[in-house]
Amino acid sequence: MLKSREDLTKLRDTYELSLAAETKKILVCAGTGCISSGSLEIYNRLIELLNERNIPCSIELKKESHGEAVGMKKSGCHGFCEMGPLVRIEPQGYLYTKVKLSDCEEIIEKTIKEGKHIERLAYRKGGAIYKKQEEIPFYKKQTRLVLEHCGHIDATSIKEYLGIGGYTAFEKALFDMGRDDIINEISEANLRGRGGGGFPTGRKWAQVKHQNTEQKYIVCNGDEGDPGAFMDRSIMEGDPHRMLEGMMIAGLACGAGEGYIYVRAEYPMAVSRLKTAIAQAEELGLLGDRILGTDFSFHLHINRGAGAFVCGEGSALTASIEGKRGMPRVKPPRTVEHGLFDMPTILNNVETFANVPLIITNGSGWYKGIGPEKSAGTKAFALTGNIENTGLIEVPMGTTFREVIFDVGGGMKDGGEFKAVQIGGPSGGCLTKEHLDLPLDFDSLKKAGAMIGSGGLVVMDDNTCMVEVARFFMNFTQNESCGKCVPCREGTKRMLAILERIVEGKGEDGDIELLLELADTISATALCGLGKTAAFPVVSTIKSFRLEYEAHIYEKRCPAGSCQKLKKIQIDPSLCKGCSKCSKFCPVNAISGKIKEPFVIDQTRCIKCRACISTCPFHAVKED
Amino acid sequence: MNKTFDYKVVDEIIDELGNRQSAVIAILQNIQEHYRYLPKEVFPYLSKKLGISQAKIYSVATFYENFSLRPKGKYVIKVCDGTACHVRKSIPILEKLRKELGLSEMKTTTDDLHFTVETVSCLGACGLAPVLTVNDKVYPAMTPDKATGLLNGLKEDK
Amino acid sequence: MKTNNYMLIDGMPVEINGEKNLLELIRKAGIKLPTFCYHSELSIYGACRMCMVENQWGGLDAACSTPPKAGMAIRTNTRRLRKYRKMILELLLANHCRDCTTCNNNGKCKLQDLAVTFNIERVRFPNTAAKPKIDDSSYCITRDQNKCILCGDCVRMCNEIQNIGAIDFAHRGSKMIISTAFDQPIASSPCVGCGQCAAVCPTGAIVVKNDKKKVWEALDDKNAKVTVQIAPAVRVAIGRELGHANGENAMGKIVAALRRMGFDEIYDTSTGADLTVLEESNELLKRLEAGAAMPLFTSCCPAWVNYCEKNYPELLPHVSTCRSPMQMFASVIKEQNKTSGRRPVHVAVMPCTAKKYEAVREEFKTDGVPNVDYVITTQELIQMIKESGIVFADLEPEAVDMPFGTMTGAGVIFGVTGGVTEAVLRRLTSDKSSTSLMSIAYQGVRGMEGIKETTVMLGERELQIAIVNGLKNACDLIERIKTGEHYDFVEVMACPGGCINGAGQPFSSLKEKEKRGKGLYSADKLSNIKRSEENPLMMSLYSGLLKGHVHELLHVRYKAGTKEEN
Known part of the structure; x- marks a missing residue:
């Protein structure tokens, strides 16, 4: 149990030394992605092999000094899940991809013993072989600050976190700074909420600090529900202590003694890593009563979500922690005044809290130097869709879409044509080619009618139907609507029904106008932020791709060729020999014709079962 | 109260998580982990223990997608x-x-x-x-x- | 008056004077802003979004949840707002049973009313209303989920004011419904039949059970002798819908109307209340003398009795054994008519929905026949009067019938919270002067507060009295008693304000509730006799019909676990 600042610094020095003794390190990625590809077996196998060969290996940092050893680490997610299981070797910085159990022996023999690179396991792209992780284009163009430890340290060890200087920001805040100093530093840094809205974090903290109540709460929103976003998950799994440190600093600054972390139910590993991290911090006395001999006490609790997207909304989230239905409530009063258990509450998301220690350690001046002044810092994005490199990335705010998609993301997959990028999940909008040079920051996106949201970036090529994309998101929102307010509950249902009709070829004149009218009503009158933004994907796709909607409605045609129900199956008369085989197989008698003359398909009867395509011996039946 | 239902598991869960209304979601989660669904029998029991109406517990249980009122598969x-x-x-x-x-x-x-x-x-x-x-x-x-x-x-x- | 505490509503300056939200202020300014989910006595839910207003910056605020601020300027009726309100109505209607003409709530439905007001000419979405899902299990209310607009008023009433928790939201999104646990019939839920959910329901989703038909049939039956009693609270609430002022005492006209409708004998439940006062006072005195466990809870309110049975069975021995005034009076009337040549049918006109259940309880049957055959509510009586074609406003007041035609002011005030206590105190106090009447009235028994407490000297003894209305308040008081607070006498009325605000009455706002209370107090003031024991009828009853039958006819012992579901 650490009783003073000296205790902490001493312990940190010890672990720094013992970390330094690990001249070689094998970091096996233990993110959800790599585990699913078998990384834990690889981790165990590597230890086994080291033991067999009597190579000293350090699984856990120890206080007492020891000789050189190979550090064996379970690291957090590298964000390059597609290439997993990933193994990183230090000090060389080699990154091995798609490692198999059978590769383990060679890794020990060649790389650990002799320091040689195994080319076979390296990432390769366009003929080039990338030995080191930092050389890979995917990583080269990134600025990893919040994610700096993800993949580089053992995510399950507070010792390791201390060894690389962990909890120095908290120490500095606790002993060297006043409460106002902390808030000023955060305000000065222009840190804005990473959960989507971009509200200035410092201002929020100041508002809570000024409330005169005995009890206040710090709540971390880890209910990352946007489909296609997993930034927060990676932080919780890969560097949990960084986030805890941020929450502790917030508690200190605002005079809160208790904190809650609300984690999505779909993230069981994040829950277990956070539990471990909290237990470790409690054991050392970094959490608990009278921390490090000061008057500051802070306790942390974890709440698991139970499957409701709407709980990402602040008041719904606090309601859920209170054991109620996660239905947003009317504001005012705001969360900073009457939040969790009706007490003043700071509610920030995972990434926001993870930024805090960086700012406290390095100062607001340094932080403001990254990205545009009004949207300082970096932002993590989950890059997915029809793009070459999918994964978790972190770039300075203000990086353009073009840089993200074509430099970090490596451009479109399979040489497809860029069509649009969907940002901000179900609350966001679709941006097109003309926006490629738009900088990714809160204000620029707002001007363009989109929002950063939590940071999901879905890149779409010209095979993607934008009406179908709108339907997909509307289906999601409609499913996740809490049902409280009329416009969201009833309005999204009607919008979805209209969109479903359109993609099925049953669209009618006036549908676009009705969609826009519904969207306008919902955006203007819905109760919570999720409702207000629910129609954005529809509005933005109508704005940029109205012709596509019109083609579906008036011509019963899907220009992207993706809507199944609008596909036409036709017989090429130049290839058809009139054998009648297809008409016999047709379950709905839609095909007719005279023997030895080209047959035709009655489109009004065809159910697109494609039976004719597979039966035609002359490949005359085609789908367009 | 159902006489044939063994409430020991539920009691243990309540003891672990605390007899608080705010713990109801966590309690339901643990009950579901044990039974793979929420048996009907636990509702009146929890209602009495936690001082929340059965309708309210049902209301919470049906709001969140992860809860199931019917047994789930292995x-x-x-x-x-x-x-x-x-x-x-x-x-x-x-x-x-x-x-x-x-x-x-x-x-x-x-x-x-x-x-x-x-x-x-x-x-x-x-x-x-x-x-x-x-x-x-x-x-x-x-x-x-x-x-x-x-x-x-x-x-x-x- | 502060001159700078103004804001502009549709260009008019309106002074802010402690209003909690814009909606209150807007209504104060005389503008009828539409709402479904706002009730000043319930918490703010903010879900219907009908009360959105436009602020001077072009933004929209929900008036129900935005506090007024000096210098603010809002518009309540702009092109945008009209468009949104119409769309919200259209969306609600698209999902709603639209058989208005055959709906139990036809003419009283807020959705129907606003659809007319906003001139909704067509609904552009396919009607997705499911088949009616009717829960008919309760004697008091009927639920039809298909007419529900999910405003949540009933849920908040049931939970916040009544603390019953019979219903709540279930499921979410477009699958959300109002439901009991596991969607079981309402009768097997903790529902006590107070009907307050129906009182606040803006549509026909929860309505009071309708028993008019049975009453008409009895009236048509030549072999039946139909007697009727009218509860005190009915007379001050009936007027509003029949061309009278709310709160005005219309008892004389009610009697006239009932007589024209063909009732054979018409009585005033206040007479039954006089019996209750005498019996309950006796019981209290006996308990005090015997040093029995206190407090004594009143038993007039059937919803309270249900609540006690379901939630605090251990307190049942504390509940007075007195039957309710309706039941006492019914026993007497039935006993009297037992030998009349025709089949005796007794009808009670009540402000209450729970009385419908009380009437069918086994405890109140004689030879398997209920003493009160049918209970109709004030609202049902209004409908019957309208159905009869009687022009209520033009009726000349008439007097009730004999032989049970005398009543006292003490009985009349039973209809308002505190009334039972006041009447009992009038009986108990030895000082029978008119100043003593005044002093009892001003001892803290009157008023609409949820919990009132007072201390009265009874001889040497200091009597601790509590008066509660609203079951949440009752529950709070019981918890306090359980932790050791002492009371001798506790009056409980389930409905906020007492029977005047019963769920069978036309729905009333807080202000109208007060008016109704005042109406009863002024009826008391005008009455010739103010003390139950001075009612000459009492003397003759106790020496006649009741002699040797007091216990059998006027008392009951509620037992836990023996009652049927209501």
């Missing part, structure tokens, strides 16, 4: 239909699984209580899309055929 297969998985064709996997097991959107659990198939909005494993989970274990880069293989493996296992 293997709960969740097919991710998040954006990344959706654009990489997760629906055919779902359809294949449902077809193999004779399930649908309405009927999600097999009669022998071995399998439950449901969708989930995002598992956050987008880099490996499309994915599914079986009792929280993630299976990456699935295809309809791989899903069938997985299913056959699980069937032998039972």
Whole structure:
């Protein structure tokens, strides 16, 4: 149990030394992605092999000094899940991809013993072989600050976190700074909420600090529900202590003694890593009563979500922690005044809290130097869709879409044509080619009618139907609507029904106008932020791709060729020999014709079962 | 109160999580982990213990997607239909699984209580899309055929 | 008056004077802003979004949840707002049963009313209303989920004011419904039949059970002798819908109307209340003398009795054994008519829905026949009067019938919270002067507060009295008693304000509730006799019909676990 600042610094020095003794390190990625590809077996196998060969290996940092050893680490997610299981070797910085159990022996023999690179396991792209992780284009163009430890340290060890200087920001805040100093530093840094809205974090903290109540709460929103976003998950799994440190600093600054972390139910590993991290911090006395001999006490609790997207909304989230239905409530009063258990509450998301220690350690001046002044810092994005490199990335705010998609993301997959990028999940909008040079920051996106949201970036090529994309998101929102307010509950249902009709070829004149009218009503009158933004994907796709909607409605045609129900199956008369085989197989008698003359398909009867395509011996039946 | 139902498990869970109204979600989660669903018998019991109306507990239990009032299968297969998985064709996997097991959107659990198939909005494993989970274990880069293989493996296992 | 505490509503300056939200202020300014989910006595839910207003910056605020601020300027009726309100109505209607003409709530439905007001000419969405899902299990209310607009008023009433928790939201999104646990019939839920959910329901989703038909049939039956009693609270609430002022005592006209409708004998439940006062006072005195466990809870309110049975069975021995005034009077009337040549049918006109259940309880049957055959509510009586074609406003007041035609002011005030206590105190106090009457009235028994407490000297003894209305308040008081607070006498009325605000009455706002209370107090003031024991009828009853039958006819012992579901 650490009783003073000296205790902490001493312990940190010890672990720094013992970390330094690990001249070689094998970091096996233990993110959800790599585990699913078998990384834990690889981790165990590597230890086994080291033991067999009597190579000293350090699984856990120890206080007492020891000789050189190979550090064996379970690291957090590298964000390059597609290439997993990933193994990183230090000090060389080699990154091995798609490692198999059978590769383990060679890794020990060649790389650990002799320091040689195994080319076979390296990432390769366009003929080039990338030995080191930092050389890979995917990583080269990134600025990893919040994610700096993800993949580089053992995510399950507070010792390791201390060894690389962990909890120095908290120490500095606790002993060297006043409460106002902390808030000023955060305000000065222009840190804005990473959960989507971009509200200035410092201002929020100041508002809570000024409330005169005995009890206040710090709540971390880890209910990352946007489909296609997993930034927060990676932080919780890969560097949990960084986030805890941020929450502790917030508690200190605002005079809160208790904190809650609300984690999505779909993230069981994040829950277990956070539990471990909290237990470790409690054991050392970094959490608990009278921390490090000061008057500051802070306790942390974890709440698991139970499957409701709407709980990402602040008041719904606090309601859920209170054991109620996660239905947003009317504001005012705001969360900073009457939040969790009706007490003043700071509610920030995972990434926001993870930024805090960086700012406290390095100062607001340094932080403001990254990205545009009004949207300082970096932002993590989950890059997915029809793009070459999918994964978790972190770039300075203000990086353009073009840089993200074509430099970090490596451009479109399979040489497809860029069509649009969907940002901000179900609350966001679709941006097109003309926006490629738009900088990714809160204000620029707002001007363009989109929002950063939590940071999901879905890149779409010209095979993607934008009406179908709108339907997909509307289906999601409609499913996740809490049902409280009329416009969201009833309005999204009607919008979805209209969109479903359109993609099925049953669209009618006036549908676009009705969609826009519904969207306008919902955006203007819905109760919570999720409702207000629910129609954005529809509005933005109508704005940029109205012709596509019109083609579906008036011509019963899907220009992207993706809507199944609008596909036409036709017989090429130049290839058809009139054998009648297809008409016999047709379950709905839609095909007719005279023997030895080209047959035709009655489109009004065809159910697109494609039976004719597979039966035609002359490949005359085609789908367009 | 039902005389044949053993409330020991519920008591232990309440003892661990605290006899507080705010703990009701966590209590239901643990009960569900134990029984694989929320038995009807626990509602009046919890209502009395926690001082919340049964209607309110029912209200909470039906709000959150993870709670089930009907027994779930031994293997709960969740097919991710998040954006990344959706654009990489997760629906055919779902359809294949449902077809193999004779399930649908309405009927999600097999009669022998071995399998439950449901969708989930995002598992956050987008880099490996499309994915599914079986009792929280993630299976990456699935295809309809791989899903069938997985299913056959699980069937032998039972 | 502060001159700078103004804001502009549609260009008019309106002074802010402690209003909690814009909606209150807007209504104060005389503008009828539409709402579904706002009730000043319930918490703010903010879900219907009909009360949105436009602020001077072009933004929209929900008036129900935005506090007024000096210098603010809002518009309540702009092109945008009209468009949104119409769309919200259209969306609600698209999902709603639209058989208005055959709906139990036809003419009283807020959705119907606003659809007319906003001139909704067509609904552009397919009607997705499911088949009616009717829960007919309760004697008091009927639920039809298909007419529900999910405003949540009933849920908040049931939970916040009544603390019953019979219903709540279930499921979510477009699958959300109002439901009991596991969607079981309402009769097997903790529902006590107070009907307050129906009182606040803006549509026909929860309505009071309708028993008019049975009453008409009895009136048509030549072999039946139909007697009727009218509860005190009915007379001050009936007027509003029949061309009278709310709160005005219309008893004389009610009697005239009932007589024209063909009732054979018409009585005033206040007479029954006089019996209750005498019996309950006796019981209290006996308990005090015997040093029995206190407090004594009143038993007039059937919803309270239900609540006690379901939630605090251990307190049942504390509940007075007195039957309610309706039941006492019914026993007497039935006993009297036992030998009349025709089949005796007794009807009670009540402000209350729970009385419908009380009437069918086994405890109140004689030879398997209920003493009160049918209970109709004030609202049902209004409908019957309208159905009869009687022009209520033009009726000349008439007097009730004999032989049970005398009543006292003490009985009349039973209809308002505190009334039972006041009447009992009038009986108990030895000082029978008119100043003593005044002093009892001003001892803290009157007023609409949820919990009132007072201390009265009874001889040497200091009597601790509590008066509660609203079951949440009752529950709070019981918890306090359980932790050791002492009371001798506790009056409980389930409905906020007492019977004047019963769920069978036309729905009333807080202000109208007060008016109704005042109406009863002024009826008391005008009455010739103010003390139950001075009612000459009492003397003759006790020496006649009741002699040797007091216990059998006027008392009951509620037992836990033996009652049927209501």
